[in-house]
Amino acid sequence: MRRGGQWRWPEVAADAVLALVLLGFGLLATDLAGDNQPGSRPVDAACRVLIAVAALALLLRRRAPVAALAVVTVVTSTYLLIGYPYGPILVTFLVAVYTVAVRLPVRPAALASGGAFVLLLAHVFFGRGPAPGWTGVLPASAWVVVPFAVGVVVRVSREAAARTRAEEARSRVEQARRQADEERLRIAQEVHDVVGHGLAAISMQAEIALHLLPKRPEQAEVALTAISRTSREALDELRVTLGAVRRGAEREPVPGLARLSALRDRLAGAGLTVEVRVVGAPRELPAAVDLAAYRVVQEALTNVLRHAGVASAEVTVDYRADEVTVEVTDRGMGTGRAGTAPVDDEGGHGLAGMRERVAALGGRLTTGPRAGGGFRVYAGLPVEPAT
Incomplete structure (x- = not known):
């Protein structure tokens, strides 16, 4: 009551x-x-x-x-x-x-x-x-047995309905928790890709500047300028990424394959020459596919910068009828690079992040050493056939 x-x-x-x-x-x-x-x-x-x-x-x-x-x-x-x-x-x-x-x-x-x-x-x-005597026992019992039985059935039904509602509520809470976890992981992956790439480029440029400063300070100034530009670009990209997840914020265009030229120029300032080759006719891709393809190239080139010990890498983008593929290759030794072991044994967070991105879109990812030396990252992402 x-x-x-x-x-x-x-x-x-x-x-x-x-x-x-x-x-x-x-x-x-x-x-x-x-x-x-x-x-x-x-x-x-x-x-x-x-x-x-x-x-x-x-x-x-x-x-x-x-x-x-x-x-x-x-x-x-x-x-x-x-x-x-x-x-x-x-x-x-x-x-x-x-x-x-x-x-x-x-x-x-x-x-x-x-x-x-x-x-x-x-x-x-x-x-x-x-x-009535004994003949009245059965009729009298009906006034107790019938309402008692009905009440028990109603009670059991209510308890079952309450359990069902509780289970549905727990299921909704669990689903919301899973969605929140997936969103946090997605944001963490985006931040990792943006910050990791930017810091790798800045680290390489800083080492160049420190090496040149005592002997050729004018060239060290070029490296320091590149550091300033790279950090500013990384911060801008991080701002775009975080702004995209703010409620009610206007979503700015996410990075895509159209920004490969800017990525190539940024890496050139860090001492890595990147040759970009495009096969097929470039076309507009779904935003998720475009972003995933860009992030795969970005992470693969970041690994080259960090671990390969070479000054050049090649990127091939192939626009096919029902998919787009990206391939990043280098001729480095790959010392310390995550993923130089067989694919199933890889331990690098970067390659694991690539695999999750590609798998989420129904694509495929292949990583591993090349037969002639160096390392290869290859991703195929399905898209609707061009009309």
């Missing part, structure tokens, strides 16, 4: 209406029942008081179902023992039994209903009117 210390007024109102309906029905229909039951005690003031007490006891049926059942049972048994006619008061008893069955666990509900049944049987053998 209370929730959070407050009355649940809709339930209070419903119980009040039920009690008043049963009260009115009992007062009006009991006279009619008595007319059809010769030998029963005539309806009088005491009869009407008992009917009223039984009906009004239902006001407590939600807050104290056992107490309500006890009051209704005592009143109903007294009513029948006196010899008043079978009538609407038994409907009130039925509602009290049902309430106990639907609101209490089965064991305590069965004990309470069993006690009510035993007390109700008293009139079968000791009533002032015509006592």
Whole structure:
């Protein structure tokens, strides 16, 4: 009857209406029942008081179902023992039994209903009117067994529905958590690609500047200028990436294969010459495919810069009818490079990130040493055939 210390007024109102309906029905229909039951005690003031007490006891049926059942049972048994006619008061008893069955666990509900049944049987053998004897046990039991069974079924159904709702709620929470985790991983991968590439280029340029500074300071200035430009470009790209995930922020164009020339120029300042070759007719790609292809090239070239120990690399972009492929090759030794072992044993986060990107789009990725020396990264990403 209370929730959070407050009355649940809709339930209070419903119980009040039920009690008043049963009260009115009992007062009006009991006279009619008595007319059809010769030998029963005539309806009088005491009869009407008992009917009223039984009906009004239902006001407590939600807050104290056992107490309500006890009051209704005592009143109903007294009513029948006196010899008043079978009538609407038994409907009130039925509602009290049902309430106990639907609101209490089965064991305590069965004990309470069993006690009510035993007390109700008293009139079968000791009533002032015509006592039915053993023949009255079965009809009397129906007033307990039927509402008890219905109440248990309703209770079990409600509990099953509540469990289903709870499971659905947990499933929605788990799905939301998975989506949040996937989004965090996606953002982490984007930040890794942007920051990792920028820092690799800056690190290489800084080493060049430190090497040239004592002997050829004018060339060191060129390296420092490249560091400034690279850091600014990396920050701009990071700002675009983070801005794309802010709620309500306008999404700026994400990087794609059209920016390979800028990537090549940036790496040239870090001492890595990149030759870009395009096969087929360039065309507009889906944003996810365009970004994934660019990130594969960017990460592969970053690995060349970090680990290959060479000054050049080749990039081939092939626009085919139903896919676009990118290939990055070099002729370095690959010392310390993640992925120089067989593909399934690779431990590099960069190559693992490439594989996740490509697999998410239904593509394929091949990485490993080249037969003639060096390293090769190859990715194929499916696209809709050009029309």
